[in-house]
Amino acid sequence: MxxxxxxxxxxxxxxxxxxxxxxxxxxxxxxxxxxxxxxxxxxxxxxxxxxxxxxxxxxxxxxxxxxxxxxxxxxxxxxxxxxxxxxxxxxxxxxxxxxxxxxxxxxxxxxxxxxxxxxxxxxxxxxxxxxxxxxxxxxxxxxxxxCERAVRRDGARPGEVVALRGRIGWAAAGLAVLGRGFRSPRVVVDAYRRPEPPYDAGPQAARAGATAMIDVSDGLLADLGHVAGASGVTIDLDSAAFEIADPLRDVAAATNTDPLQFVLAGGDDHPLAATFAADDVPDGWTVVGRVGERRSAETVSVTVDGAPWEGSGGHQHYR
Amino acid sequence: MxxxxxxxxxxxxxxxxxxxxxxxxxxxxxxxxxxxxxxxxxxxxxxxxxxxxxxxxxxxxxxxxxxxxxxxxxxxxxxxxxxxxxxxxxxxxxxxxxxxxxxxxxxxxxxxxxxxxxxxxxxxxxxxxxxxxxxxxxxxxxxxxxCERAVRRDGARPGEVVALRGRIGWAAAGLAVLGRGFRSPRVVVDAYRRPEPPYDAGPQAARAGATAMIDVSDGLLADLGHVAGASGVTIDLDSAAFEIADPLRDVAAATNTDPLQFVLAGGDDHPLAATFAADDVPDGWTVVGRVGERRSAETVSVTVDGAPWEGSGGHQHYR
Missing domain, CATH: 3.30.1330.10 (PurM-like, N-terminal domain)
Structure with a gap:
């Protein structure tokens, strides 16, 4: 350029x-x-x-x-x-x-x-x-x-699973609440104010053989997009794999939002997302998707239940 | 506090x-x-x-x-x-x-x-x-x-000499020129725009046995004040030891300033100042002062020709 x-x-x-x-x-x-x-x-x-x-x-x-x-x-x-x-x-x-x-x-x-x-x-x-x-x-x-072994973004391979550890969507729900001038539910507002990244999960995943890993700071779709792009693969997420906690459901209902929007596009929670061979997923991690082959540059790199996500996805500074 | x-x-x-x-x-x-x-x-x-x-x-x-x-x-x-x-x-x-x-x-x-x-x-x-x-x-x-051997600010001892390597006062002269709306002498304006710290002089001084060292970024008096304070000593500078280059003399005359003011209080040139045993001063360094004993907390820590400097000395952010 x-x-x-x-x-x-x-x-x-x-x-x-x-x-x-x-x-x-x-x-x-x-x-x-x-x-x-x-x-x-x-x-x-x-x-x-x-x-x-x-x-x-x-x-x-x-x-x-x-x-x-x-x-x-x-x-x-x-x-x-x-x-x-x-x-x-x-x-x-x-x-x-x-x-x-x-x-x-x-x-x-x-x-x-x-x-x-x-x-x-x-x-x-x-x-x-x-x-x-x-x-x-x-x-x-x-x-x-x-680190003993550095896990990059570019090692995900077709056939592997995508797993997540740490809270996700909570900070986005908190931000939605604050943006509307409210201060409750307190639990999501607190989640926005003070993220709780699962720091130990990083070395844990590296020891377990994670092939790629990323800090989810800008939203799961956006950040897994970086993993997919760097690795030359696609990722399909299984929406049913995400447990939507009650406070997220409550905020979604009150703000007329799909709670999955918080989970898939919300930033600031800093959970870790990583790819593993199916047998390598360590304790505490939840499998939320699978790695597939990339057919062309036009292929949407991260899909949800096999289709592009229709909501907004992550954010970019200056945009 | x-x-x-x-x-x-x-x-x-x-x-x-x-x-x-x-x-x-x-x-x-x-x-x-x-x-x-x-x-x-x-x-x-x-x-x-x-x-x-x-x-x-x-x-x-x-x-x-x-x-x-x-x-x-x-x-x-x-x-x-x-x-x-x-x-x-x-x-x-x-x-x-x-x-x-x-x-x-x-x-x-x-x-x-x-x-x-x-x-x-x-x-x-x-x-x-x-x-x-x-x-x-x-x-x-x-x-x-x-680094092979780290040189701190707190190792200066009475009886040692203070030496300097790198341009000093040039950036301050350049700033004085720019502040008055001029763009010349070009050589001092360029010195302000692009400092030339003597990077190699740092490891050189460490190898030669420097006992304390500092990057002069805020002005020689201010930065040697940090060395004196950390080391619990006083420093007396010899004004005759500083060669005042012609462009500094010219700018000083044109702006009705003592050229020593640029040298002693001007920042942004990033020369290195260090203390050494008198016999250890390496090539390229100029001895500009001596380390003395500190008698009390009220003692002025850095003097020029045995007396406090009457001009302004360095700067502080927010002040």
Whole structure:
């Protein structure tokens, strides 16, 4: 793709821009480059996982919807989940923090506490960062970690199963509630405010032989689309495999939404999705679909019960 | 310091806020925690340096003063210099990039090119990152690297000398020119737009036995103040040791400034300052001062020709 003088970043979108700036060639030291949940780089003699995730006020969170402490938990969770999705564990975090000068100090301190507490769940620590002034709160978290065996997005093979571990659809239901000016059911609002990624499930899946894995941050259809695209396969989900919990059903009914829409397209819960040989699925994971062959570039890569999903699917920044 | 409900981040300033959020205790794995140029963490079996620096539009750069490509060079340089200042070399970078949707794609692509080209100077690569929308351009770069021997800020001892390597005062002179609406002398404007940190000088100083080292990003007085504070010493600079180049003299005359003000308080050049035993100063370094004893907390930590510097000294974000 060429770069036109009048093209904006909104025109090309997040993924278009990333495609444009990713280097064509990387050295041998870069074992996994851009395009997966984390990069894997040989630093000195050690393979090190590294990932960065940016949260922007009024885009990823609203200060009136989410307390600073929970913004911190979410910012850390999004990053820790990226390391888990490689089969790894986070060791350390850095935080780039930009905020207006009139932000209460309390807010910044609570944010830092939230990041530290979430990191502590996996035994990781904040070891550095940078603080500066900006018009808007921006929290850029970087994580470094290790893994015994890195699980990429591109290893899914036809005949395997797709399995999921962790809550899904809950944050989307919470967001739907908050977006309508309500604060209950509390359980889904809390799920939006504080995701609970199954961090241990990443290394567990890697040990069990997962062939591909991803952190579901933008919605299951969108993120499995990345797995399908990278692996050159199709994925068919079985809608009956998803247990729809009562609070999701309640919010769906109250908002005139198909609860599956929350499950298939909702982001922010950070469950892990992985592909396994049918016999390898470890405890705690739920099989929700199957990997099939890709016939052509026009094939819809992720289907539900054999057909394209008619609802909206995930989201893109700038779009 | 307690956190008052009405205190803002501007009230406490960058360093006050950092002091408030830095964890009281870190694990043994964290060999060097927050408060140095980079952190040093044991990731798996390997000691890994990591640092993050955030550049914000209209604070660290203006799009009408600096081309996107040079913003990229500067953003990378600030981070690579943080690793060099530990005596280390950068292996990989991640970039958190937030920008308004109407930003030309060309700008973002040029920024990425600038980051990659600066990184290539030390053999490092961009391996990942995140792109999102925001009201203002924010570039958060994180670097990971290695070192044979980490040089901290806290090892300076009375009787040692302070030495400097790299350009100093040039970027401040360039900023003074740009701030008055001029574009020349070109050589100082270019120095502001594209710093040239002496990356190799970091490992060189470490091998030579440097006892403390810092990247001069906020101004020599301010940054040596960090070394003096961490080491519990005083530093006296010898103003005659600084060769004032003609372009600095010219800009100083034209703007009615003492050229030493650029040298002592100007930031953004990213030279390295280090302390050594007098016989250990390696090639290419200029001795500019001496380390003395600290008598009390009230002692001014960094003096010039034996007296406090009367001009302004460095800067603080939010202040």
């Amino acid at each position: 060429g770069v036109d003088a009048e093209t904006t970043v909104a025109d090309v979108g997040e993924f278009g821009l990333i495609a444009e700036v990713v280097p064509a060639e990387l050295s041998e030291r870069v074992l996994i480059g851009p395009g997966d949940d984390s990069a894997l780089v040989r630093v000195g003699d050690a393979p090190v996982l590294v990932a960065t995730d940016v949260l922007v006020e009024n885009r990823h969170f609203r200060r009136d919807w989410v307390e600073a402490y929970d913004v911190g938990r979410r910012a850390a969770a999004a990053n820790l989940a990226d390391i888990a999705a490689m089969g790894g564990t986070t060791t350390a975090l850095t935080v780039g923090f930009a905020a207006p000068g009139d932000l209460p100090e309390r807010w910044a301190v609570d944010l830092a506490r939230g990041i530290a507490d979430e990191a502590a769940l996996v035994g990781a620590e904040v070891v550095g960062g940078d603080v500066t002034a900006a018009e808007q709160v921006v929290v850029s978290v970087t994580v470094v970690g290790t | 307690g956190v008052d409900a009405e205190t803002t981040v501007a009230d406490v300033g960058e360093f006050g806020l950092i002091a408030e959020v830095v964890p009281a205790e870190l694990s043994e794995r964290v060999l060097i925690g927050p408060g140095d140029d980079s952190a040093l963490v044991r990731v798996g079996d390997a000691p890994v340096l990591v640092a993050t620096d955030v550049l914000v539009e209209n604070r660290h750069f203006r799009r009408d003063w600096v081309e996107a490509y040079d913003v990229g060079r500067r953003a990378a340089a600030a981070n690579l210099a943080d690793i060099a200042a530990m005596g280390g070399t950068t292996t990989a970078l991640t970039v958190g990039f937030a920008a308004p949707g109407d930003l030309p794609e060309r700008w973002a692509v040029d920024l990425a090119r600038g980051i990659a080209d600066e990184a290539a100077l030390v053999g490092a690569e961009v391996v990942g990152g995140d792109v999102t929308a925001a009201e203002q351009v924010v570039v958060s770069v994180t670097v990971v690297g290695t």
